[in-house]
Amino acid sequence: MNTRSLHDCPAPAKLNLFLHVVGRRADGYHLLQSVFQLIDRGDTLHFDLRDDGRIVRTNDVPGVPEESDLIVRALRRLADAFQQRHGRAVPGIDVAIHKILPMGGGLGGGSSDAATALMAANHLWQGGFGDEELMAIGLPLGADIPFFIFGRTAFVEGVGEAMQPIEGPDCWYVVIEPGVSVPTPAIFTAEDLTRDTKPVRIADFPAAHQLSAYGKNDLQAVASRLFPPVAQAIEWLGQYGAARMTGSGACVFCALPGEAEADQVLGQVPAHWKAWKARSLRQHPLKSLLQNNEL
């Protein structure tokens, strides 16, 4: 295995099969309950060691300056932790990103990129940090980062820090990108957001194959009001099953039992929406690749 580079590292998207707002913390942050499901579509990252200690993003990402990129910010935090633990600076790293996930899509793209960067750089730098440590480094930058490092279908509580593995569905999804970018703060500050859904327990969940239709997304009504294309996509996709929004939007998904059924729905999607299919994943593909030394 090449010890100086890791190329073609996957940063998969997630879907929130349901997302309940069950309360609010004293600091204004909302307490959530959600099932997070990984899917086999995502960004791809490439890493090469440097020898000058610098952390460099080597390509442009429209709308995301290098300094504010979650990848770069996460790697800086990892470099600080490395310095503290090992008493020396990191070697540095180049990161190239091939971005296909939409921003403000509720697919967790930025968080997944950051999680992949933390896992890959920890490997290349031989940082020796465990998953729990990487999760703690990532959490202040994005609530979804710990989930991507956890890397399995999970029941997530709190503000994204409490996770339990669960058995997820084995199915296909059709996902519509309604063409708008939803800013998460606008949803959480809305007056009409309901914040009092009764907490659920894993014991309440239906069988795994029915999980994609369980519960609801409490952020959906507000997002639909503020961004009408979200409501239109949910209504259209609802012809084919339980269609709902992921995260704070804007993307909308519907579970289908197989690829053929997903292809059938995709063939009908109106031309003004971008849409695609993806399969549910049981495990984060980068974790499997690193564990099996396959990169």
Ligand SMILES: C[C@@](CO)(OP(=O)(O)O)[C@H](O)COP(=O)(O)OP(=O)(O)OC[C@H]1O[C@@H](n2ccc(N)nc2=O)[C@H](O)[C@@H]1O
């Ligand atoms: C709701 C989720 C579900 O996955 O949405 P997506 O980002 O995936 O769409 C996440 O928890 C999003 O968490 P995160 O990605 O950290 O949100 P940010 O954009 O940093 O949060 C922006 C703002 O939303 C509010 N916020 C966020 C998360 C939360 N549990 N309660 C909140 O009240 C806060 O005011 C915060 O300052």
Ligand SMILES: Nc1ncnc2c1ncn2[C@@H]1O[C@H](COP(=O)(O)OP(=O)(O)O)[C@@H](O)[C@H]1O
């Ligand atoms: N590497 C990155 N990829 C995507 N977005 C990023 C990245 N770094 C920072 N961001 C910022 O995070 C915001 C949320 O992006 P993203 O995580 O893709 O959406 P969501 O949280 O809705 O799933 C973007 O609008 C962007 O400004």
